[in-house]
Amino acid sequence: MEVLKIATAGSVDDGKSTLIGRILYDTKSLTTDKLEAIEKTSKQRGYDYLDFSLATDGLVAEREQGITIDVAHIYFSTKKKSYIIADTPGHVEYTRNMVTGASTSQASIILIDARKGVIEQTNRHFFINNLLRIKDVVVAINKMDLVDYSEEVYNKIKADFSELMSKRDYQDQKITFIPVSALKGDNVVNKSDAMPWYEGEALLEHLEQLDKADIFNVGTPRFPVQYVIRPKTEDFHDYRGYAGKVYGGDLSVGDDIIVLPSKTRSKIKDIYFYDEKYETASRRSSVTITLENDINVSRGDMIVKENDLPTIDKQFTANVCWMDSDQLNPGGKYIVQHGINKVLAKVDRINHKINPDYSGFEKDVTGLEINDIASVTFKLNKPIFYDQFRNHRTNGSFILIDPQSNNTVGAGFIQ
Numbered sequence: 001m002e003v004l005k006i007a008t009a010g011s012v013d014d015g016k017s018t019l020i021g022r023i024l025y026d027t028k029s030l031t032t033d034k035l036e037a038i039e040k041t042s043k044q045r046g047y048d049y050l051d052f053s054l055a056t057d058g059l060v061a062e063r064e065q066g067i068t069i070d071v072a073h074i075y076f077s078t079k080k081k082s083y084i085i086a087d088t089p090g091h092v093e094y095t096r097n098m099v100t101g102a103s104t105s106q107a108s109i110i111l112i113d114a115r116k117g118v119i120e121q122t123n124r125h126f127f128i129n130n131l132l133r134i135k136d137v138v139v140a141i142n143k144m145d146l147v148d149y150s151e152e153v154y155n156k157i158k159a160d161f162s163e164l165m166s167k168r169d170y171q172d173q174k175i176t177f178i179p180v181s182a183l184k185g186d187n188v189v190n191k192s193d194a195m196p197w198y199e200g201e202a203l204l205e206h207l208e209q210l211d212k213a214d215i216f217n218v219g220t221p222r223f224p225v226q227y228v229i230r231p232k233t234e235d236f237h238d239y240r241g242y243a244g245k246v247y248g249g250d251l252s253v254g255d256d257i258i259v260l261p262s263k264t265r266s267k268i269k270d271i272y273f274y275d276e277k278y279e280t281a282s283r284r285s286s287v288t289i290t291l292e293n294d295i296n297v298s299r300g301d302m303i304v305k306e307n308d309l310p311t312i313d314k315q316f317t318a319n320v321c322w323m324d325s326d327q328l329n330p331g332g333k334y335i336v337q338h339g340i341n342k343v344l345a346k347v348d349r350i351n352h353k354i355n356p357d358y359s360g361f362e363k364d365v366t367g368l369e370i371n372d373i374a375s376v377t378f379k380l381n382k383p384i385f386y387d388q389f390r391n392h393r394t395n396g397s398f399i400l401i402d403p404q405s406n407n408t409v410g411a412g413f414i415q
């Protein structure tokens, strides 16, 4: 079943927990004991409604105590899709968590409290959605019940948000505005009668009809070889299979390919999934490939289509989100982990720091602090095969590892 990962980030009390709880409740994804606990606690607190924010309370409590949870993941399914909601707090000190949550998401929900409208955190959240090329963004204007379901309020927020949209550099992003009340359930899973002026879909209806082709970057296939399979048995004497996952596009039997870095040419002979043969390996599937020619392919090599090569270089510039309490400085040495390859890299220069609220750039920066986002140029001690992040999310991104502590200290998106 298709899996859709959605990033959410919001500021305190805009109703994110209630919205997620409402989705879980209306899709019947809550367990009976959880539901009973919500009913009981809501009653004890004297509410005449169910407090759905309690559905994600366990996660919230953990986060407040500072235990383990950086990004909480919530799972539910409908008949059509499986969903993963990556839930992060929206404050500036959580920028790195937002980046982590959003970097693997295909869609995102930006929540706005109808009474407050567009606030600073809305800017930051939208900026990260742009930086990470999230294709489908839902702007959910919540608490509509508290503004008398007013079309005027909705239109004003929509107009303010559209001003933000004029600042973004990623124009392919689809933005959908939905007026909701998470508490009352208006336009969350079910379409509401309270806002007859709104002609669009309810939030979940919108997510349900998102087409794979629209939200995933489909195009250029990249196949990093994770493992070379050479069974030394009589039956499979000449067998050499290359196991890995196809990223970004499909590969088919008969495709003319090139193996990097050797640039040897061949053709795809067979594609196996377990012991079944397939004509095509679609994007994100894990398969074993065999080639027509007997050539030398090792773990860490990449199989790509002949007419569609990535950049092969020892230098690149990337937008980096710095995640460590020690500064990143020019001259600093880190390990770039790009796919399964690890290469030693040196920070050549910090080009500029980017203010994540769309207030511009800062030049002449001497170091990056935790949660900073900046354009950084790296020099590597051997070439890697990369794409621009805008064209290929997997092959255009990497993590930075501190060679001493082995900690992940940053995430990067190649420009």
Ligand SMILES: Nc1nc2c(ncn2[C@@H]2O[C@H](COP(=O)(O)OP(=O)(O)OP(=O)(O)O)[C@@H](O)[C@H]2O)c(=O)[nH]1
Binding pocket: 010, 011, 012, 013, 014, 015, 016, 017, 018, 019, 051, 053, 060, 142, 143, 144, 145, 146, 180, 181, 182, 183, 184
């Ligand atoms: N009237 C009304 N109240 C809402 C709505 N959505 C949320 N609330 C209330 O707003 C308050 C905050 O909601 P939460 O869901 O806890 O907000 P949150 O954004 O998850 O807050 P944090 O977890 O603290 O970040 C609660 O009292 C909710 O009952 C809504 O659509 N209408």
